[in-house]
Amino acid sequence: MKQVIKTGQPREVVNRIGVIKMELDYELSTLFEAMQENNEEKKNDCKRRLEKLRKEWIKLQA
Secondary structure, X not given: OHHHHHHOXXXXXXXXXXXXXXXXXXXXXXXXXXXXXXXXXXXXXXHHHHHHHHHHHHHHHO
């Protein structure tokens, strides 16, 4: 809560950043599995989702 006050970011933004972190962890785990399976389609899907999450994270950090 103190971070919200210090950064001046709305609570929704802070909550969304937390959700994005969890989604990033999940996608990285899924990408790792795809790499072990040598599944190119699954790897590309994960990379696209990771890029989308990265862009959203950057927007929220600004």
